[in-house]
Amino acid sequence: MATKIKVKVNGKTYSHEVEPRTLLVQYLRDVLGLTGTHVGCDTSNCGACTILVDGKAVKSCTMLAVQAHGSEVKTIEGMADNGALHPLQEGFREEHGLQCGFCTPGMIMASADLLSRNSNPSEQEIREALEGNFCRCTGYHNIVKSVQHAAKKINQKEKVAS
Amino acid sequence: MTNYIGKAVKRVEDKRFITGKGRYTDDIVLPAMAHAYIVRSPYAHARIISVDTSAAEAMEGVIKVFTGKDIAASGINGIPTGWQVNFKNGETMKEPPHPLLVADKARYMGDAVAVVIAETKEIARDAGDIVEVEYEELPAVADAKKATEPGAPLVHDDAPNNLCFDWELGNPKAEVNEAMSKAHHITTLEFTNQRVIPNAIEPRSAIGHYEEANDKYTLYTTSQNPHLTRLLMCAFVLGIPEHKVRVVAPDVGGGFGSKIFHYAEEALMIWCSQRLKRPVKWTADRSEAFMTDAHGRDHVTKAEMGFDKEGKIVGLRVKTYANLGAYLSTFAPCVPTWLHGTLLQGLYTTPKINVDVTGVFTHTVMVDAYRGAGRPEATYLLERLIDTAALEMKMDPAQLRLKNFIPPFDGVKQPGYQTQVALQYDSGNYHGVLNRAMEMVGYEQFRKEQEAARKEGKLLGIGFSTYIEACGIAPSAVVGALGARAGLYEVGQVRVQPTGKVSVYTGAHSHGQGHETTFAQVVADRLGIPMDDVEIIHGDSESVAFGMGTYGSRSLAVGGSAIVKSLDKIIEKGAKIAAHKLEASEEDLEFAEGKWTVKGTDKSVGFGDVALTAYVPHNYPAGLEPGLDFSSFYDPANFTYPFGAHIAVVEVDKDTGKVALKRFIAVDDVGNVINPMIVDGQIHGGLAQGIGQALFEGALYDDNGQLINGSYMDYTMPRADDLPSFELDRQVTPCPHNPLGVKGAGEAGTIGSTPAVVNAVMDALSPFGIKNLEMPLTPERVWRAMNS
């Protein structure tokens, strides 16, 4: 029954035999112990399980682990670079974009997808880009500010680099 | 370095959350852990004819299936309630048993019938499908008022007419009727404050772990309230010794009330673990959470407010049927009574008030505290009445409020305000918040724009809400007299380590509120040490002596005050040690900036030095105990009373009835503020939930008791693109009776916002002669009203 998969997660390649029904989120949490990715619903709405697969935000509860075979996955645990926080992680802390923290990893990963396409999103664009992520604590107010903070930071960095 | 209070210090807990290192209950994996799946009744009311577990038990990997019969045979009790509200005639409230698994009858859709324990959660889930339960479906009732009517199906045979209690507060009915009979105008509203589902994004989870070798139990659980859970579970349900039980509430992904209560699954996991000698974990799916988390609100109300010619309120009469669900949850009886009736004075000088509440069982999941708990219902009722009255009497809704507000009082020079409904408000300046909110919205200008917009066929509306809430409910003796079966104090222990670093143990529990930051700010400030030297520990009954948990916006006002009490003891004892070291008398010392200084000299000794001396007491005051470690219980003198003014601006789409929230202004007075960033965050989140109730949310049970919108595909959660950024300001009227002067901020946003939004929509719809619509104000509901 078990199917062999090979997946690169946060830069490291893993090979495992999994039951085909194993959801990608369960593979990350139960097999790899990457519990930063959370499960908040069973209908693919809440976005707590959002990760990047081949650079794009997906809901890891709506993807089988076997579908990720050959893919590159990034989770919240892979966002910091050698201990240096990603600008989105910094943004969420600086602007108080989280309270209980449960939706936060998914929010950050969905925001990463947004910023990879649009380096300077407006408030409305941020709100629309996060429509697939529920937060019950913040009323989204500071999440918007957090993403704006990160965008600014990234743009500044790029300016310096060029 | 010692000036943290009042600053927007970034949260110390954030690092683990933004890096994916939070540790929530479902993240915990114990060796040899088994997994539970709970088989639940698909019917709201059904007799259980038989439960056949043989096929499930035969499945490879299934360890055991327990049923309601096993629970009944083990002789344990059901889940208790923590509050007693009796009938007006003195009869004891009805308190039917709530077994961990039901054996005879299912009483709501989702009632637990059996539990499958297996090696993996996949096997448990598969086996759950083949537990054969034969049901005989019975008629059900989901609506509170209908449940009291003759012939309604009974939830419990020993609760006639489904009545749990009836209750009354305020002035005698005759006096209120007399006042109302003289009123120039009476505004009447009948409405349902609909049932909403808290929806913390982390579903509930519990791990029971019995270690036979030590005869010790550990429960990991998604709780706002680990100590109370331990007490209820040990003493009332399982009858196991409390000192052998550790309850850990690790990182918890939001609660909003729904995780205050002791749930059956918690005791069930401990019970299963004890039988199987293995750790057992259960984590709810969202669908299961929808069915089984305690819901909030669900009041059917008729409210009447009388006014004199000038618009002064002369009386208020309220009748409410409160849906309690099928069983009594931990604080269920308290919410529609003492947390609702007592708030009906609002901010107004209403001279005569009577509130009458009937608590009713129905075939629905338990209803208990949800963010605000009773106070949003009270505020909704009052604020809808005021705006409706203004419309009916052709007065300005803001002016009508200003005219009826209680005059400012600080609770020190002026006494507290005694209400008609049992409370004494601590301090308030209600005119201040409303005037500021009106200034922020640009009220006069808005009315001009609204007029112009109407001419173009656009429907703009503005709505007000001015609220008061009662937080940090206490003191214990008073709440005991009101029916609480627990005290409502808090515990704060401050342990100064020999090196001068400080560990603080609090009975409050943080599940998003940022206690690890706010409490550390208070401690560092008081001791004059860097925040980095302070660690806040919470959520573990093994390390924290006791606690009453976090809810009702109580943590800082009660828990923070308990810590301050311990800090005072630390400083007092430290002074004795310092005096000895400085060879001065205690009276000549002053403590500031982390050191004791002999007044008028530069002779001083630092906090760290004193701490070390306390643990290495070689040169030490005679007779003084070594060590620097104090624990305090703080039982407040009174509730605290935050208040505020909220204004919503909406636009209604004439074609579809869809409401767009254009602006939301909130001016809140939560007393002194330790961390403005965190307080604002609390307000933001509260607003979103209150707005959610006004526009989007509502649990729908059909006549058979089926929850028909039990998923995120059907239950509308407010999303980022449904809301605007909020406009906040703050007024500070300190609480006069706690050492920090704080009042609490957790629920303010939710309490104030709902009626503001509904009032704004009614204002937008006023050209259609529409006065009242039921929440949530869905597009179809609004469209129908415009087209009827």
Next chain:
Amino acid sequence: MIPNNFQYHRAASVDDALTLMAKHGMDAKLLAGGHSLLPAMKLRLNQPDVLIDIGHLKELRYIKKEGNELVIGAGATHDDIAHSQMARETFSMLSEAADLIGDVQVRNKGTLGGSLAHADPAADWPAVMIAAHANIEVKGPQGTRTVAADDFFTGFFSTALADNEIITAIRIPEPPKGTNSSYQKFMQPASRFAIVGCAASITMNGRLCSKVSVAFTGLSDAAFRASNIEAALFEKMPTEENITAAVQKAGEGVMAMSDHFASEEYRLHLARVFAKRALMAAAK
């Protein structure tokens, strides 16, 4: 949350998938983006014995021009289409609809072919495909055939697709010059599917509509063409007055759905409102 167990086959090609389908017959389901199937499986509303994965097949994921047709591979994601300049230039309603589906994460994984095969009565694509006069190319053991979108959606979650066939591509004829289109949707606020979605396209010849195409989704058990509205505007000027009059026919003779978000009456009303909005936008 936990689907039933099943056998998993990762197809090497469309032909391989067809072979696997022939072998497993009715027990098998195709898995593309998985955004219709997996949610149903997690709730055990759907319990297939075999899944044949075609989600990774590059041969199905493209958007290209072929002669006077825009051809979209069945495996193109909603997001691919939302960001395709070629699609936008053919029919702006394609990108508008793609952008309104689910949320970013859903659009990143969900595919056009998957959505059409699933035929959710509230899905956005069916209306757009009908309005665009798309032809749906399907491959089966007997080879390839095309089905007009008009004939594809046969009822509640049902299509003209046979159990042993796979959607491979969607062929959209290039509209004549002077064509403008729009997709307008009233969202079910929780799921964000369409309560009513209307796709409309207008081709102008001088000041008159030489071709009008209107289709609805969400209104009834399957997406359908509103020929009555099309006829009412044909060779008329697309003025607000004419459009308002034409959309009065929206939903005539249709059994409208009803749920706790929208009654039959309200849905029919919304059909008129959103048909008007789509036509007004297309008329610009």
